[in-house]
Amino acid sequence: MSVTPDAPAPVVVRGGSVAIGGRPILRGIDLTVEPGEFLALLGANGSGKSTLVRAITGLLPMAAGSVSLFGTAYADFRDWHRIGFVPQRSTASSGVPSTVWEVVASGRITRRRPFLPLSREDRQAIADAIDVVGLGDRASIGISQLSGGQQQRALIARALAGQPDLLVLDEPAAGVDLANQQALADALGVLKARGATIVLVAHELGPMEPLIDRAVVMRDGRVAYSGPALGARDGHDHHHAEGSTHDHVPHVGSPFDGLGGGR
Amino acid sequence: MNDFLSLFSLPFMQRALVAALLTGLAAPAIGTFLVQRRLALLGDGIGHVAVTGVAIGLLTGASPTWTAVVVAVLGAVLIEVIRERGHTNGDVALALLFYGGLAGGVLITGIAGQGAARLQEYLFGSLTSISAGDVWFTFGLTVVLLVTTLGLLPQLFAVASDPEFARVAGLRVRAYNLLIAVLAAVTVTVAMRTVGLLLVSALMVVPVATAQQLARSFRTTLTGAMVVGVLAALGGLLLSAALSFRATVAPGPTIVLLALAMFASTWPIGVWLRRRRRLLSPFPAVESTSHTVxxxxxxxxxxxxxxxxxxxxxxxxxxxxxxxxxxxxxxxxxx
Structure with a gap:
């Protein structure tokens, strides 16, 4: 996880455009994330910050433009172990109970070969990831027994288990109380100190604010601001763009919607 | 009692025991992943589709087991595609195939001029009519199934618990989902001769539900479900054999009811254990503000x-x- 000065940028988006259901959501995105940088993606609901993260991680295809990860075009990128992804409000509970350790261990999948058992190195990385997020004493507890904030930390540990160079988090602090946000910020602080590159989608920075190197504010699918994070204490909080939120992809339940009837 | 023991010297009973053991191992192994993905009824949907496969076998004179495998795999892939592509819920996709499979099967069996009795062998199982070839077939499929599910456990677990995370981790999620669907289809046809197509899903789901009552990790649930599956399959077969001196007792339903009885008896234990653990878990340390006596x-x-x-x-x-x-x-x- 060490940073060399001339290492390729972990994320480069050029002229990026993403469409969902034929409707362009993101347009003309140019974004470079430097090695070791802690970048916060901010913006109102529907501004496209989560969409951008999903495009960077390949969950959504680009309609135009290009994404490259660690200097490799997305189509040729195979070093998935270099990326750790924490999805938005993931469904941590599933039909079958699983322990915190099992969920975190599933993050090690990026570095494991099929049909082979966990190596000692794997186990060490998993234990380390659980310790970084401060759940060391809860590893054998069922994940559904944890509070929302602790579940979120377990999901971050899962992303860390693969020892990624780039960590991408989609609203990890949403619906998490202040104490857990602090624990989350502490964990991210440790990673930043180790030289990891972090891209974080957030509504509010809260305790993470001092860690942020650069804030990028999205508005209606475009980058509206890129620069130092402006704290709420500056008196003018630019991160929360004004204006109403709106659907980029209107829901069409039936083709005959709007032909009278109903409203 | 001697009559009962002498059953074990009968070749058909030995074959039935081996088949029951294999089914009891295989069905819960894949069932755990289905329950985890909240697709507990997938086995049922595939079972109904396989009815059409059996009927095609009866109509064409091909081995109904093989036609059932082919049609069940096709059906499983179709369910997976509808689930993934259409914005239909998984359960709607299942329902569509449920009805199509069963209606097609009954219709084609009629056209083939076969009576309901022949179809019933497959609908509710007929352990006692299994040939040596069937046992080898079941054995082969069970080995394939166990090697794949246990060998790829970390991958399958990651895909089933969080598909988006798995995709960014570089796993081919669609391929793994298809693999689970195909393995489920294979299991259905393995279990077809033991418990029958209409009850097969029970052996995939009930042992998992039973194990869940007492387990809190995925691995324990999976192992526990396989133990319960084997106990239910062997126990049900022996029970039905013992009872068959007095009345007509089919093995398939006996196996399923035994599994359900095991669930019913562990359920209160699970409720009690969970309540006890909640009751005795430590209170959080919070700085107290007052001293109340x-x-x-x-x-x-x-x-x-x-x-x-x-x-x-x-x-x-x-x-x-x-x-x-x-x-x-x-x-x-x-x-």
Missing amino acids: TDEHPHEHGQACGHPAVPHEDHVDYVHDGHRHAVHGEHYDEH
Whole structure:
């Protein structure tokens, strides 16, 4: 996880455009994330910050433009172990109970070969990831027994288990109380100190604010601001763009919607 | 009793026991992943589709087992595609195939001129009519199934618990989902001769539900489900054989009912264990603001007083009637 000065940028988006259901959501995105940088993606609901993260991680295809990860075009990128992804409000509970350790261990999948058992190195990385997020004493507890904030930390540990160079988090602090946000910020602080590159989608920075190197504010699918994070204490909080939120992809339940009837 | 023991020397009974053992191992192994993905009824959907496969076999004179495998795999892939592509829920996709499969099967069996009795062998299983070839077929499929599910456990677990995370981790999620669907289809056809197509899903789901009552990790659930599956399959077969001296007792339903009985008996234990664990888990350490002393307290708390003693920081709180009482010198504090 060490940073060399001339290492390729972990994320480069050029002229990026993403469409969902034929409707362009993101347009003309140019974004470079430097090695070791802690970048916060901010913006109102529907501004496209989560969409951008999903495009960077390949969950959504680009309609135009290009994404490259660690200097490799997305189509040729195979070093998935270099990326750790924490999805938005993931469904941590599933039909079958699983322990915190099992969920975190599933993050090690990026570095494991099929049909082979966990190596000692794997186990060490998993234990380390659980310790970084401060759940060391809860590893054998069922994940559904944890509070929302602790579940979120377990999901971050899962992303860390693969020892990624780039960590991408989609609203990890949403619906998490202040104490857990602090624990989350502490964990991210440790990673930043180790030289990891972090891209974080957030509504509010809260305790993470001092860690942020650069804030990028999205508005209606475009980058509206890129620069130092402006704290709420500056008196003018630019991160929360004004204006109403709106659907980029209107829901069409039936083709005959709007032909009278109903409203 | 001697009649019962002499059953074991009958070749058909030996074949039936081996087939039951294999089914009891295989069905819960794949069933755990289906339950985890909240697709508990997938096995049922595939089972209904396989009815059409059996009917095609009866119509064309090909082996109904093989036609059932082919049609079940196609059906499983179709369910997966509808689930993934259409914005239909998984359960709607299942329902569509349920009805199509069953209606097609009954219709084609009629056209083939076969009676309901022939179809019934496949619908409710006929362990006693299994040939040596069938046993080898079942054995081969079970080995393939166990090697794949247990060998790819980390991958399948990651895909089933969080598909988006798995995709960014570089796994081919669609391929793994298809693999689970195909393995489920293979299991259905393996279990077809034991418990029958209409009851096959029970052997995939009920052992998992039983194991879940007592397990809290995925791995224990999976192992427990396989143990329960084997016990139910072998026990049900023996029970039906023992009872068959008095009445007509089919093995398939006996196996399923035994599995359900195991679930019914572990359920209260699970409820009790969960309640107990919740009751006795430590109270959080919070800085107290005041020191409240109880009023007159005639009862003396102690290790054997019967009130739950819950750890709280460096002492224990005794819980009763909505109070948390901690010993403090000569009196009790309200915590």
